[in-house]
Amino acid sequence: MFQRLGQALSKTRQRLKAGIEDLILGKKTIDADLIERLEGILLGADLGVRTVQRLLATLHDRLDRRERPDPSRLNTFLKTELLTLLEKKPGRFNAAAAVPFVVMMVGVNGVGKTTTIGKLAHRFKGEGKAVLLVAGDTFRAAAIEQLEVWGQRVHCPVVKHQSGSDPSAVIFDGLSAAKARGMDVVIVxxxxxxxxxxxLMEELKKMKRVMDKALPGSPHETLLILDATTGQNALSQAGRFHEAIGVTGVVLTKLDGTAKGGVVVPITEELGIPVKWVGLGEGMEDLEDFSARDFVEGLFGD
Amino acid sequence: MLDRLSEKLESIFKKLRGRGVLNEADIDAALKEVRLALLEADVHFKVVKDFLTAIRQKAVGQEVRESLTPGQQVVKIVWEELRRLMGGDLSDGKPLLSPHPPTIVMLVGLQGSGKTTTAAKLAYRFKQEGRRITLAAADPRRPAAVDQLVALGRQIGVETQTLPANDAVGVCREAVARARDRYDDLVILDTAGRLHVDEALMAELKSIKAELKPHEILLVADAMTGQDAVQMAERFHRDVGLTGIILTKLDGDARGGAVLSIRAVTGIPVKFIGIGEKPEALEPFHPDRMASRILGMGDVLSLIERAEEVFSNDQAEAAARQWQTTAFSFEDFRDQIRNVRKMGSLGNLLGMLPGAGRLMQGVSNPEFPERELTRIEAIIGSMTVQERRQPGVIDGGRRKRIAGGSGTTAQEVNRLLKQFLQTKKLMKTLSRSPGRSGLANLLRSL
Structure with a gap:
C-alpha cells in the first residue's frame, strides 16, 4: 500500500542513509563533528532549525546519560523521536461520518489544490461513493476549466458559476445540489x-460560514494543501489558515521530487495538525494515505 | 526579525564596548545568531556555512567604526556580503532585447511556481513600453493551462499561440514564426512545469531550446522554496542552461532565502520579482532590498521610492503650499488620502518599515487602517461641496445627515472633523521643509 511512497522516497532514503551510515562508520563515540553533520542532514530535509535544535538537544541529554554512547543508536533514536511527534495526532479520515461529507480545500497559490481534488475524487469514486465537485475558485483564469477537465476524467459532476462571481454563492449552490441529488461526498x-x-482570508471565513448555513456542520474536513518543496514558510501558512478557519488536516503534495517535506514535523508538533494524505505525481492514482511510520522509515531506511 | 537579531547582537557585544576591535570569540557568538536568521529564511545549510566562513574572515580584526556599535558593524558586514552575493548594485530589470527581433524568452520551472502568471506579467510590462509581443502556450499537459494563458493574454491584449495542440515544440515554433511575420519584438514561451526529476520534461525543454535558441531562459522560482531550491536550480541549470531568475510570490511573508541558494549554485542574475496575482505585480530585483528582507530588516528604500513615484515634485510642492494656507479643505484631504492609497495597501507599506513586522503581529486585523481610510472617504463623499470647503458649517443636523449618508455614526463624523483639524496643524509644521525632500525626510525619520 505504501510502496509508492517508499519508491518516491527511495532517493531521499539512499542519500540520508548514506549520510547517516557515513557518519556512523568508523566512529566509536559521538563527537561534535558527528553532531554537526547530523544537523546538516536534518536541516537539509526542511525540518527547520528550531525543530532540529530541539531534536539534537534531546539526543544530547539522553545519550549523555549512557556510559558509552553508541553512534549506531542515533538512527533508532531519531526515528523514534520523529515517529512520536508525527503520531501524536492520528491522520484518520472518515468520509462516512456525514452524508453528504463535505471537504474544503485551501492553500496558497500553486500548491496543487485542483490536482489533489481530482485525485481525492477518484479515490472516493473507487470506494463506490457519489462525488460532487464545486468550482469555488472563481478568481484565477481557467481554474474552473481545469476542475472541469478533472471532473470529466474521474466522472464527477461539477457545480460552477461564472468566472469572477462570488465563490460563496457557488458553494451554497453546490452544497444544496449535493443534498438534493443525494451525493455522498462534496469536494470544494x-x-x-x-x-x-x-x-482573502476573510473571504475564506465567509465561505465556511455559508457552508455551515447550507449544510449545518459542514465542512467536515478542511484540508490545507502544502507543497513539499516549501520551506519554513509552510509553518506560517499553516498557522494563518488554521487561525482563520481551523484546518483539520494537511495534504503534502509533490513528494515525488527531491524535496522531503520535513516542515510537516514542526507543523504537527507546534500546531497539532496531522498530515492526512501525500501526493506523489500527476496521475489520478498518485495519492496515498499518510503513514508516519512509512514517512520516517522512508526518510531513514532500515 | 532584524530587531530581534540586532538586539541579540547588541547584548552579545555589550561587554565589548570600548575595546574597539572585533575579536573572534565575539564574532562567533554573533554569527551564531546570524546563522539562525539565515536558516529560518530557508537559505540552504551548506550555503549558510560557506557564507559564515566568508563573513568571519572579513569581520575578525576589523575596527569598529566610531559611528557604529559592534553589533551594527557585524550586521553591516553581513548585509553587504548578502547584497554582493545577490548581484551587488546591479538591478537588471529586463531581458536584453536582441538586435535581431523577435527576442525569444523561455520560462521554465517547477509546477506551481507561477510560470503562466509570470508570462502574462512580462508580456504586460513590455507592452506598456510599447513593444509587440506574442505568447506561446507550450504546456499541453496541465489541464486548462492553455486556457489560462489565453484568458490572461486577452486581459492584457496580447495574442497567444496555442496550436498545434499537444505539441509543445510545435507551438513554440509557430509562435516564433508568427512573431517574425508580424515584426513582433518579443516572444514569451510558457513551458510545462514538472518536477526537475522528470526526464521527459527535461528532454522536452532541451528540444525547445535546441530548435528555437531562446535569447533568455529564465527560471521561475517560488520565494517560499526550502532547502530543495539548490537541487532544483542545479538541475535546471545543468540541463537547459539558465540566463536569469524570476522570484515569485514575494507578496507573502516568506523571507526568500532560497534566492541566495539559487544564486550560489547557478551564479545567474535575478531579473524580476513577482509580488501579486495581477498583471502589473512584477518589479525589478534589488539585491540590497532582498538582503534586508532575508535578514528581516524591512524595506525602507522601496517605500521611499514608491512615495516618490506617486507624489511628483510639483504635486508635492503644491500640496505643501496647500497645507500652509487656511484654504485647505476636505477635498484636498481626500486627494491626499487617494495619493497615499495609490502607493499600495497600507499593510504592505507598513511591512516595509523596519520593526513594523513585529508591531503588526499584535494587530488582529492588519488591514484595519485600510478600512478606516475607506470610511473616511465615505464620510467626505457624503458632505456637500460647501461642507467640504468650510467644515465650520457642519452642525448637529448636518452631522447626522452625513453619518446617515456614509453609513457611519455621528461620533465617527465628529472624530474625523477633529482629526482633520489636527492634521492641518501637523502638516503646517511639517511643510516648513517643502516638497519631496520634506516627505522623504518624514519617511526617513520613521
Whole structure:
C-alpha cells in the first residue's frame, strides 16, 4: 500500500542513509563533528532549525546519560523521536461520518489544490461513493476549466458559476445540489491565496460560514494543501489558515521530487495538525494515505 | 526579525564596548545568531556555512567604526556580503532585447511556481513600453493551462499561440514564426512545469531550446522554496542552461532565502520579482532590498521610492503650499488620502518599515487602517461641496445627515472633523521643509 511512497522516497532514503551510515562508520563515540553533520542532514530535509535544535538537544541529554554512547543508536533514536511527534495526532479520515461529507480545500497559490481534488475524487469514486465537485475558485483564469477537465476524467459532476462571481454563492449552490441529488461526498475547491492577505482570508471565513448555513456542520474536513518543496514558510501558512478557519488536516503534495517535506514535523508538533494524505505525481492514482511510520522509515531506511 | 537579531547582537557585544576591535570569540557568538536568521529564511545549510566562513574572515580584526556599535558593524558586514552575493548594485530589470527581433524568452520551472502568471506579467510590462509581443502556450499537459494563458493574454491584449495542440515544440515554433511575420519584438514561451526529476520534461525543454535558441531562459522560482531550491536550480541549470531568475510570490511573508541558494549554485542574475496575482505585480530585483528582507530588516528604500513615484515634485510642492494656507479643505484631504492609497495597501507599506513586522503581529486585523481610510472617504463623499470647503458649517443636523449618508455614526463624523483639524496643524509644521525632500525626510525619520 505504501510502496509508492517508499519508491518516491527511495532517493531521499539512499542519500540520508548514506549520510547517516557515513557518519556512523568508523566512529566509536559521538563527537561534535558527528553532531554537526547530523544537523546538516536534518536541516537539509526542511525540518527547520528550531525543530532540529530541539531534536539534537534531546539526543544530547539522553545519550549523555549512557556510559558509552553508541553512534549506531542515533538512527533508532531519531526515528523514534520523529515517529512520536508525527503520531501524536492520528491522520484518520472518515468520509462516512456525514452524508453528504463535505471537504474544503485551501492553500496558497500553486500548491496543487485542483490536482489533489481530482485525485481525492477518484479515490472516493473507487470506494463506490457519489462525488460532487464545486468550482469555488472563481478568481484565477481557467481554474474552473481545469476542475472541469478533472471532473470529466474521474466522472464527477461539477457545480460552477461564472468566472469572477462570488465563490460563496457557488458553494451554497453546490452544497444544496449535493443534498438534493443525494451525493455522498462534496469536494470544494477554493482560489489559492497568500495567507498574509487579510481580505482573502476573510473571504475564506465567509465561505465556511455559508457552508455551515447550507449544510449545518459542514465542512467536515478542511484540508490545507502544502507543497513539499516549501520551506519554513509552510509553518506560517499553516498557522494563518488554521487561525482563520481551523484546518483539520494537511495534504503534502509533490513528494515525488527531491524535496522531503520535513516542515510537516514542526507543523504537527507546534500546531497539532496531522498530515492526512501525500501526493506523489500527476496521475489520478498518485495519492496515498499518510503513514508516519512509512514517512520516517522512508526518510531513514532500515 | 532584524530587531530581534540586532538586539541579540547588541547584548552579545555589550561587554565589548570600548575595546574597539572585533575579536573572534565575539564574532562567533554573533554569527551564531546570524546563522539562525539565515536558516529560518530557508537559505540552504551548506550555503549558510560557506557564507559564515566568508563573513568571519572579513569581520575578525576589523575596527569598529566610531559611528557604529559592534553589533551594527557585524550586521553591516553581513548585509553587504548578502547584497554582493545577490548581484551587488546591479538591478537588471529586463531581458536584453536582441538586435535581431523577435527576442525569444523561455520560462521554465517547477509546477506551481507561477510560470503562466509570470508570462502574462512580462508580456504586460513590455507592452506598456510599447513593444509587440506574442505568447506561446507550450504546456499541453496541465489541464486548462492553455486556457489560462489565453484568458490572461486577452486581459492584457496580447495574442497567444496555442496550436498545434499537444505539441509543445510545435507551438513554440509557430509562435516564433508568427512573431517574425508580424515584426513582433518579443516572444514569451510558457513551458510545462514538472518536477526537475522528470526526464521527459527535461528532454522536452532541451528540444525547445535546441530548435528555437531562446535569447533568455529564465527560471521561475517560488520565494517560499526550502532547502530543495539548490537541487532544483542545479538541475535546471545543468540541463537547459539558465540566463536569469524570476522570484515569485514575494507578496507573502516568506523571507526568500532560497534566492541566495539559487544564486550560489547557478551564479545567474535575478531579473524580476513577482509580488501579486495581477498583471502589473512584477518589479525589478534589488539585491540590497532582498538582503534586508532575508535578514528581516524591512524595506525602507522601496517605500521611499514608491512615495516618490506617486507624489511628483510639483504635486508635492503644491500640496505643501496647500497645507500652509487656511484654504485647505476636505477635498484636498481626500486627494491626499487617494495619493497615499495609490502607493499600495497600507499593510504592505507598513511591512516595509523596519520593526513594523513585529508591531503588526499584535494587530488582529492588519488591514484595519485600510478600512478606516475607506470610511473616511465615505464620510467626505457624503458632505456637500460647501461642507467640504468650510467644515465650520457642519452642525448637529448636518452631522447626522452625513453619518446617515456614509453609513457611519455621528461620533465617527465628529472624530474625523477633529482629526482633520489636527492634521492641518501637523502638516503646517511639517511643510516648513517643502516638497519631496520634506516627505522623504518624514519617511526617513520613521
Amino acid at each position: 475547491d477554493t482560489a489559492g491565496r497568500m495567507h498574509t492577505k487579510f481580505n
